[in-house]
Amino acid sequence: MSEYEFIFDNLRWSFSNLKSFGQCPFEWQLKYIDCERGVENIYGQFGSLCHKILEMYLKGDMKKDEMLPYYMDNFDSSVEYLVGDKYGSRDKLYRIGYVFFENYMFDITDNKIIGVEQKLDFDFNGKTFIGIIDLSYKDKDGNIIILDHKTAESPFGKSGSVKKTKEKDLLFYKRQLYLYCYGFYKQFGRMPKKIGWNFIRDNKTVLLDVKKEEYDEAVQWATDTIRKIYETDSFKKVDNYFYCNNLCQYRNICYKMTED
Incomplete structure (x- = not known):
């Protein structure tokens, strides 16, 4: 087990926490172990x-x-x-x-709002897990829907099919909302029927039915990622030019620290 186990045991885990580890373990270390202060983009x-x-x-x-x-x-x-x-x-x-x-079209009078910026705080395999659902609501048929606002480009093409270059993005979008489904069920005792995204860049909303196999995959991914973190002692930097220079919250200190 990692020498940082005592830190991990007291973390409040989240989807962004787990995704960050996959993106760059060194960035994860800077934030969650070293508690370095990052910058926005x-x-x-x-x-x-x-x-x-x-x-x-x-x-x-x-x-x-x-x-x-x-x-x-x-x-x-x-x-x-x-x-x-x-x-x-x-x-x-x-x-x-x-x-x-x-051109914003969503009408709050057409749906029953359950929560806005709804905080989740739940147990995930013995770990404290948190999340924030941008919007949860019931449609006219009584289906519970959780919706996430995304400023990134939609992974769906004009025909509705997934763009080849965006398949990985969609996988993580789904994982995020399926983990929120897990937390929603834990907290409220009901499983959402649909998940979806409000794609601001494309000005369109996409809804998908909740699928058990995708839900199970997301839960397994989260479980496996937490296990990998516990087993890691060396948090290595992953180089990605655009991400490192534009998006990483530690882009102002990362290279200096790794060169020293």
Whole structure:
């Protein structure tokens, strides 16, 4: 077992925790063992702003026609300006959000809202596991649906089929929501019938039926990942140029630390 077992035993586990380990074990070490302070990126900042607006609307604290003006008024103060942004990433994000909120279609009067930014705190194989469901609701047929807001590109093509380059992304999207299904059942005693995603970048919502084999796969993946973490003593860095330079929350210190 790892020399860090005493730390692992007291962790509050989550989907993002487990996904981070698979992305880069060294990043995982910096956050969960060394407790280093990370930095944000504009994609996360943009996502936080969109989530905040959707939360206010879905909780009834904002009208639908107020969403776009709020977005326009708060984008500059929420999403940092990047010096030397030769790709125009920030401007592209602004346009994506503008189009989304200008055309937002979900009507809270058509569905019965169960929870918005709903916190889960449950036992997972003896571990404390947490999660936040962006939206859970009942449709007109009484089906419980859990929905996640995603600012990433939809993995589904125009025909509805999964894009080959996005199959891995969809797998992790499913794992996240199936773990939330696990927690929802633990906490409320009912299993959701559907999972889905509100793809902000593409301005479309995709719903899928809950499938037992996919649910079981997600639970097994989480179980196996926790076991691997317990068995790890050396948390090695994984190099991925775009991720390391744009998304990793430790991009400002990682290479310096590994070179020292």
